[in-house]
Amino acid sequence: MKRFFRGSLLIFLVIAVMIAAKPTLGIMSEQAKWTQFKNDHLTIHLLSEDTPPTMAVKSIVNEFTAKTGIKVEITQTRLEDVVAKTILDFSAKAGDIELIYTDPYQILSPFHGHLADMRKFMNDPALPKIPLGLNDFIKTDLIAGGYMIDKDRLLGIPYDCPTMIWIYRKDIFLKYKDKFMADRGYDWTPGSNLSWEQYYEIAKWINEHVPEVKAGTGHQALMYDSLQCDFSNVLAAYGGKYFANDQVNLWGSNLPGKCMLDQPQAIEATRFYKKLLSIAHPGSTSWDWNGLAEAFAAGDIAMAPEWHEFASTFEDPARSKVAGKVGYALLPHGANGSKNHWGGTNISINSYASEKKQKAAWLYILWATSPNVQKKLLLRGSTPTRYAVYNDRFVKQWIKFKVNPIMESLHTVTEAWKPENIFLRPKTPYWLDVNTVVFTNLSYMLAGKLSPEEAMRDATLKIDQITGYNKMKK
Structure with a gap:
């Protein structure tokens, strides 16, 4: 009987400790x-x-x-x-x-x-x-x-x-605004109301008329992820896309569907991209996003599509020759509107x-x-x-009065995040290989080894093999 009571007492004590311990977590400060x-x-x-x-x-x-x-x-x-x-x-x-x-x-x-x-x-x-x-x-x-x-x-x-937007030299665009308008007949102030074709025209005009910079535009066109990012702004604006399955762009998918780079919109975008890079700063094909930012901060180019967070570099007098002279706008539009790469x-x-x-x-x-x-x-x-x-009421004031460099770009960036303006690249387990095909073929195209049509059709065949779409189709 004593053993029974001792055993019961021990069980009771264990249960009591457990009960006491459990709520302790709940009231943990x-x-x-x-x-x-x-x-x-x-x-x-x-x-x-x-x-x-x-x-x-x-x-x-x-x-x-x-x-x-x-x-x-x-x-x-x-x-x-x-x-x-x-x-x-x-x-x-x-x-x-x-x-x-x-x-x-x-x-x-x-x-x-x-x-x-x-x-x-x-x-x-x-x-x-x-x-x-x-x-x-x-x-x-x-x-x-x-x-x-x-x-x-x-x-x-x-x-x-970080989001890609249009960065530009406000001082240059203000100084030459009237002269450009007299030549071309429209206001060149950057914004989504301008087309990519007009962006090209503006860059070419700056090359020919503005001695303050080495080139009208610069790009992150190194044979790397940055080239795909730069190209994608144009691709999406022209109505092109990487895959048929739109689900792949937000939630991701193991089944992205057919590669769409051989479609007319993508081919047209690629042709334009090659034309644009032909008049860009020659250093563009050796720059990733960092190289492009350094060139812009050095005052070598008048405008570029670039990640907005480099605003903190551009507006820092210790690191930039163009501090206080930089403007920010949505990227130009194509048939599908302005698309800004997130x-x-x-x-x-x-x-x-x-x-x-x-x-x-x-x-x-x-x-x-x-x-x-x-x-x-x-x-x-x-x-x-x-x-x-x-x-936050203080943050609203900071942005309104642009109390630091990043504030300069936030008005534009929040516009770029709107559904009609944002571009999301595909999220699929195959993306590392797909990305490599894209920037490799684009790089060969820019080097004159492939035509735009060849680059995109070859990329489509390779990407469909990577994702297994060809096998699924059979």
């Missing part, structure tokens, strides 16, 4: 959630492309360490190096890079199975919640950068949102990292993408990905 790893001496690693948002967050990351006790080592490098290092970590299942700048096309699409599902952190009562919830993030950024096919599996939180990226967690470090990484993501931090980073040249920041 917010401060305790943020400081739970303070004495664990944790260091986590963020691998990112060298972008203005990462430069900005690096300048204040010590605030996160002070808040949580967690150190963050940030590595900034070229996008191709981010992709290569991420692939190596995934292949070895090392988990050494806890936080990844997850390019939607080169990392998320082909390697989404290696990323942690954000829902497990969102549903963990021992971790803080997302301030204002997921609905506060710009919808396009959230979906295009955070999901791959599965609409229930969130793989990243919006981190940056290149946003979310930040993700490596599923091979330890559970403790994954949770520490989640704390970093919450902090770095929170409204308060995004508002602070805006003043350092980063573009917010949250509605709450744009709706």
Whole structure:
């Protein structure tokens, strides 16, 4: 009988401890959630492309360490190096890079199975919640950068949102406006009311009449991802597209359908692109987005399609000869309107990292993408990905009065994000190979080795083989 009572008492005590422990998580203070790893001496690693948002967050990351006790080592490098290092970590299942700048096309699409599902952190009562919830993030950024096919599996939180727009020298366009109008009969002030053909005409006119610059236009036409990005603005404006399945552009798809680069709209766009590059700065075929930005900042070109976040470089007198002289507008239109290439990226967690470090990484993501931090980073040249920041009364004033360089471009960028103006490239596991075919054939075309028709028809055949469309058709 004594043994029975002792056993019963022991069971009772175990149950009591369990009951007592369970609600403790529920009443865990917010401060305790943020400081739970303070004495664990944790260091986590963020691998990112060298972008203005990462430069900005690096300048204040010590605030996160002070808040949580967690150190963050940030590595900034070229996008191709981010992709290569991420692939190596995934292949070895090392988990050494806890936080990844997850390019939607080169990392998320082909390697989404290696990323942690954000829902497990969102549903963990021992971790803080997302301030204002997921609905506060710009919808396009959230979906295009955070999901791959599965609409229930969130793989990243919006981190940056670079978008290609028309950058130009305001001083040159103002100085020569009347002379150009007298010659050509229309106002050349940049904007989506002008066509790509007019953009070409303007660039050619500047080549012939404006000694202040070496060329009217410049492009990121290096045989690399940048060439595909530059070309895509024209392709989409002319009504062309990469694949038949439109679902591939937002949520992503394993079945993108037939490649559409051999269609009339795509062929027409390619012909025009070759013509445009024939009068562009000769350095264009050796520039990616960084090279183009350096040339523009040096005062070598009058205008270009470029990622808007370089505004922080263009408006910095220490790094730019054109500070205070730069204008921003939507890209020119084609038959399908103005299409401005979105290149946003979310930040993700490596599923091979330890559970403790994954949770520490989640704390970093919450902090770095929170409204308060995004508002602070805006003043350092980063573009917010949250509605709450744009709706903030102080931010509205900052944008209105353009209190820092990035503000100069935000009016245009928010217009570029509207559904009728934005372009999203395909999100498919095959994109790395597809992208290589596209920029390789375009590069051969620009070098005179292929005609526009040959370049696109050859690309279509190769891409249909890559995706398996030819086999499915049979």
